[in-house]
Amino acid sequence: MKLLLGLLAGLLFGLGLSLGGMTQPAVVLGFLDIFGQWDPRLAFVMAGAVLTTAIGYRLVLRRARPLLADAFQLPTSRRFDMRLVGGAALFGIGWGIAGYCPGPALASLGATDPSLLALVASMVVGWRLASRLPAARR
Numbered sequence: 001m002k003l004l005l006g007l008l009a010g011l012l013f014g015l016g017l018s019l020g021g022m023t024q025p026a027v028v029l030g031f032l033d034i035f036g037q038w039d040p041r042l043a044f045v046m047a048g049a050v051l052t053t054a055i056g057y058r059l060v061l062r063r064a065r066p067l068l069a070d071a072f073q074l075p076t077s078r079r080f081d082m083r084l085v086g087g088a089a090l091f092g093i094g095w096g097i098a099g100y101c102p103g104p105a106l107a108s109l110g111a112t113d114p115s116l117l118a119l120v121a122s123m124v125v126g127w128r129l130a131s132r133l134p135a136a137r138r
Contacts, residue, residue, distance in 0.1 A: 002068045022045055023107050023108040028104075029096070032096055105120055
């Protein structure tokens with residue numbers, strides 16, 4: 001059941017990204033081009049995501065436990081350090097270069113564009129390398 005709900009959630013997320021135009025790098029790059037042909041669609045998608053998340057978290061966290069797990073797994077660290085800043089900067093740079101963040105890149109894999117396949121392969125390599133880095137001190 002957990003796997004099926006995860007699959008359905010992923011499909012819904014991918015459909016939302018597709019309908020919002022987020023699987024088109026030109027839309028993302030147009031949003032980042034604030035001094036040229038600025039495209040505000042990404043701002044509306046982000047605002048919708050923030051609103052949905054804010055409401056969803058308030059509703060879900062009222063429960064004693066999740067539907068399909070023994071306990072909630074929420075982040076406990078509130079550290080703002082160079083690992084966080086560096087990771088965010090690398091994410092943003094990659095997003096700006098490719099026009100994709102991980103969700104839309106994975107949702108677009110059906111297009112079988114060689115540059116997209118190279119991007120996803122690079123993301124996987126990056127995830128594997130990052131998982132081998134020493135854990136942050138608490």
